Amino acid sequence: MSRVIVVGAGINGVTAAIELKKRGHRVILIDPGPLPHPLAASTDISKAVRAAYGEDEDYTALAERSIKLWRDWNQEFGIELYHEVGVMFVRRQEMKPGDFEYESFKILEQREHKIVRMNSAQLWKRFPAWNPDLYRDGILEFESGYVESGRVVAILSERAKSVGIELHEDVRFSQLDEGDDRVKGIVVEDGKRIPGDLVVMAVGAWTPYVLPFTRKFFRATGQPVFHLRPSQPEPFAPECFPVFGADISTTGYYGFPLNREGVVKIANHGLGREMSPESPNRAVTLQEEENLREFLSATFPALADAPLVYSRVCMYCDTNDGHFWIAPDPERHGLIVAAGDSGHGFKFAPVLGEIIADAVEGKANLLLQRFRWRPEIRSGEQKEAARFNPD
Ligand SMILES: Cc1cc2nc3c(=O)[nH]c(=O)nc-3n(C[C@H](O)[C@H](O)[C@H](O)COP(=O)(O)OP(=O)(O)OC[C@H]3O[C@@H](n4cnc5c(N)ncnc54)[C@H](O)[C@@H]3O)c2cc1C
DSSP, X not given: OOEEEEEOOSHHHHHHHHHHHHTTOEEEEEXXXXXXXXXXXXXXXXXXXXXXXXXXXXXXXXXXXHHHHHHHHHHHHTSOOEEOOOEEEEESSOOOTTSHHHHHXXXXXXXXXXXXXXXXXXHXXXXXXXXXXXXXXXXXXXXXXXXXXXXXXXXXXXXXHHTTOEEETTOOEEEEEEETTEEEEEEETTSOEEEOSEEEEOOGGGHHHHSGGGTTTEEEEEEEEEEXXXXXXXXXXXXXXXXXXXXXXXXXXXXXXXOTTSOEEEEEOSSOEEOOTTOTTOSXXXXXXHHHHHHHHHHOGGGTTOOEEEEEEEEXXXXXXXXXXXXXXXXXXXXXXXXXXXXXXXXXXHHHHHHHHHHHHTOOOHHHHHTSOOTTSOTTTTHHHHHTSOO
């Protein structure tokens, strides 16, 4: 049994802490709080859960497992955290080989998912919010949807406490406590040392700022998120307005159906603005709002003037190839970094703890080869992979 300090109680940290505790370790989880932390990427009303991942079958398979487990979590927690409302990725033009949508369609068809190709005018009639003249083709996957991500973190934080994890919601990591050729714990903001055999850094977009040596391979980027309240809610109900990506590889726009509070969330996935998560400028810009309005007028006319009830800049922790980074630091024995979700990691919450705990324990896991420590992948390499991994 090891004494493991997990830094950061977003979805990576909280799931890792629970799994490590389950495996018999003594676990200390720290976060400046309150939880879910208002600036954390995990904290929002929704995150998309989909199996469409272009031609990347590893992620599709991982999403399939996650979706089954999301259904189990709904049962286990007795709350509908995962809403299986379907996800559609649609295009203005016909899908063709090489497109995110086409390749997803092919893989999901091979893997016998319940899907339909969105290329008939008849079918589009079922989705009245959409401008029928603009979008012509795409894919609708039925066994997918969204999760209430902030609520998930809140519930898992409670679970963490109930299983005996020492959760400190008012403690900020300051630096690693290093010595004798290894990491022997952490130093927190007030200068206090917390000893540990192993330290898991799960601080998302804060990683390149609190561990400056990771700046070569992590980039924190801000992406705009908007919550709108339509005056006519009916066309945005989940039955006729699934989670969507609207020509996402070119426009970046994706969104979610009306939630319990009558809010439709629309966000943009792109290269984003590089900034610290603590930046005082974490507000959407006028330009970003204008771009949104332009997109809405063309795509969802009934939403074009809907009042904005909330907006935020949500932070991705981007890697150079768009994949997770869940790996021990070869130069700092005892340190494991679990970050680098590049904006698409939440859906894997039910399997993340297991993957991170395997990295902590040095257990074999095929995915850890992919998510390994890989400073050799330089900035700009496989940029497209990251761009084509919409949320
Ligand atoms: C706009 C946007 C949309 C997204 N949409 C989707 C989606 O639709 N589907 C999907 O699957 N994924 C999506 N993602 C990705 C998903 O949100 C992330 O993969 C996930 O939330 C990352 O979790 P995390 O635990 O790594 O980081 P975070 O949730 O950011 O948590 C990091 C935690 O570290 C803590 N921390 C920071 N500094 C310190 C410190 N010094 N000491 C201690 N603790 C500290 C913070 O308080 C925070 O609680 C989206 C992300 C963004 C930004």
